[in-house]
Amino acid sequence: MSPTPPPAALMKQAVARLAPVLPLLTDLGTRFTQAGHELALVGGPVRDAFLDRTPPDLDFTTSASPDETEAILREWGTATWDMGRDFGTIGARRRVDGVETTVEVTTYRADAYDGVTRKPIVAFGESLEVDLVRRDFTVNAMALRLPSLEFVDPYGGLDDLREGVLRTPSTPEVSFGDDPLRMMRAVRFVAQLGLVPAPEVYAAMQEMASSLEIVSAERIRDELVKLLLAPHPRAGLELLTRSGLAAYVLPELPALQLEIDEHHRHKDVYEHSLIVLEQAIAMEGPAGGPEESVPGPDLVLRLAALLHDIGKPPTRRFEDGGGVSFHHHEVVGAKMTAKRLKALRFDKDTVKAVSRLVELHLRFHGYGDGQWTDSAVRRYVTDAGPLLQRLHRLTRADSTTRNVRKAQRLARTYDELEARIENLLEQESLAAVRPELDGNEIAAVLGITPGPVLGRAYKYLLSVRLDEGPIGPKAAADRLRVWWADQPESRADA
Template sequence: MRDLQRRAVARLAPHLELLTELGRVFTAAGHELALVGGPVRDAFLGRRTSDLDLTTSASPEQTEALVRPWGEAVWDIGRAFGTIGVLKDGDKVEITTYRADAYDGQTRKPVVAFGSSLTEDLVRRDFTVNAMALRLPDLEFVDPYDGLRALAERTLDTPTAPEVSFADDPLRMLRAARFTAQLDFRVAPRVETAMRERASTIEIVSAERIRDELSKLVLADNPRPGLALLVDTGLAELVLPELPALQLEIDEHHRHKDVYQHSLTVLEQAMALEGPRSVPGVETVEPVPGPDLVLRLAALLHDIGKPATRRFESGGGVSFHHHEVVGAKLARKRLRALRFDKDTIRDVCRLIELHLRFHGYGEGQWTDSAVRRYITDAGPLLSRLHLLTRSDSTTRNRRKAARLASTYDELEARIEKLQAAEELGKVRPELDGNRIGEILGIPPGPVLGRAYQHLLAFRLDQGPVGEDAAREELLRWWAEQPESGQ
């Protein structure tokens, strides 16, 4: 045990001087101070941590008075929750008064009550692996709820009864799923039971807090077990119902694959493609640095339109016509409800809309015009679309999988050649808006916008044609419009 503690302390070496110095500041003033939670847990796990979370017997006002002359900068944005932040030698430290968070069962924000001891503070923390502390400045290890044993067993349990812990803050149920994904832990049986029984209480938590936990889960190294836990306990029905809805019943003839498991596999395959990659015949491949939230959300949600569009055909098959369109609409509605930002919503939904486009490529019959449209429709999402489309192949037929991969290799090679020849990222009609207005004698407005879009489509279909040909096509199009008076 002592060897393990020594190794954990050694991992905190970059911060030890700062922590012990700050500990002396507080003890000299008659207050307790301890490093607590994630930093202690991660030290034992051998994980790097940039968070320095401390807890103290001092009130927020007393904490602020102590750290102002000590630190380089102080902020009190978390004062209402008992937290004062301080910057020292490049390290950001957050110091929180001993506390206990709880919901009153009606509001969406936790009610804060300050505690009087470290043990009291630790018992109200979410899990025993986060209820360990190092008293400062002496680095005395405090583990009243056997968190170190749980850490060794890679088990998530709660310091108090789980139903009590989840009543204090229902978001802890989502946190349990997130930790299974981030830390490769499993939840204790009593914790999983409490999650099932108290799932409905997640509805009192704000959408923003739920969004943040789901994002951390999806961005984890292994999100699959965390997502499965949400589905198995019924929590997903309340926070992301489109996911369990993918568990379409398998009919006796097995006429379709398990869309739920397929979606989790697509997510994993997309993750595996993040970062540097190479493509045969392509000189420069633009990587998608991971972890990428937009790509992962699109992979997870790409087929959520299937339940609403499933049709059993007379010949024994199953179809999901236009599920990409329906899925994009459902994703937009869900991501808005979870308060995701507009850019993320736009990009995820666009990827879902486009994820089937490649399947029209066949054996490479697309014209250059079709390839240009693929490039321009994807726009800045093209690199992500490459990964999503490749990941959407989960067939166990190796020959079919190899053929699909080879065909997409060919498409990426064609894209590179066209982009190099035509700078498609900067493609514009040969005539700009001002010139279109002059030729047609019309002012800026919707009609001019339609004319511009027509010439853009013409440019994509025909490639570079020159101003004369563009003007001829513009006049031909104009002659067919009711506004022309012809």
């Protein structure tokens, strides 16, 4: 059965979405056809146009060889470059009336894979249909021939898109065998587009999950990031876990599915973590908003929300009397978080920020009924540092109790803590808190040179500043001399 052609109204909608780039599509298509070649808009841009979404990128495929493509683009643009000539991709850029446009054009491909690595044995194809069959999913195997805008859909991608189903142009076993990362893309499309894997696709994901081991950590990380920043990451994460892929990507996630004992002495940590993630996302500020609003989507907040309790499985203890404890799970979890994010090749700043939030996520619960001193509030703020606004949201999101009165009490208590923080920030500029003597002044007071002792003295004065607030430089120098009198170095000098 041949794929259903798009209704006129749907085609009109898709073309309308492409209206801003239609002159570009027509111009490029005409240039290629006049040179005796085919050119087509393919993949994500076509899919997004039918979803009534503005395509962020334009992908083209052509019957022209890389050298022929380069010659055409050289006449069209102001600059061309080799994106990967061996893989058939040439890039070009041109500027018209101050507007810069960049395109990438790839020669039809008919690659083969060795099944051991993700590196294809590159072979150029002879037709658009052959090129489309090697693509990941049918919804990405649709094309528009240029400049005619003829719709090409040999594998039923539009029907699958309308049904909300993910299928592969070839069998899923062949598709995922060619490139196991496609299974991660399936998970991502669930979160981004709300598509659901067809039964045979899901079965292949379960069967072939271990083949992700041949994919680089960097490529897996990139797909995980796209998943987490998608509109509905929970749906993708549930598929990631259910399919078995998480065991090779983020094994700490399925480990949260602790067996719930018959007396229900503790809640489902996996379900709790997904709820915390959803609640944290709901607290993000609008995109482009001020930094203090934590504009979404915020990767650091979402990672911290998902991973905040991963220290619970290794710290679970059944106590006498029927209780369950997870002592120091925030400390253990912070170390586990750093280890996992490093293994996934996240950058140092992200690793540091996420693991710090995991470490601090329980700190608020020491606040109790508001009996913290100003010193404790200062330490809360300075320990959080630039992560304070994210910590506010993570802490609030971490309340998933069904007890309405308890939830309201926790919210009121945190409201009070935030109010105290704001008051202290106004009075003392805690965001940039420093000892009241700098390193040179400390050295002058104690008559010492830079080194470890000076570092200890600095930390001591910082603790005084946090405990007591501003006391003035003279009082700080006096306190420093008293501290110094008890140090072994001062007695050695005597």
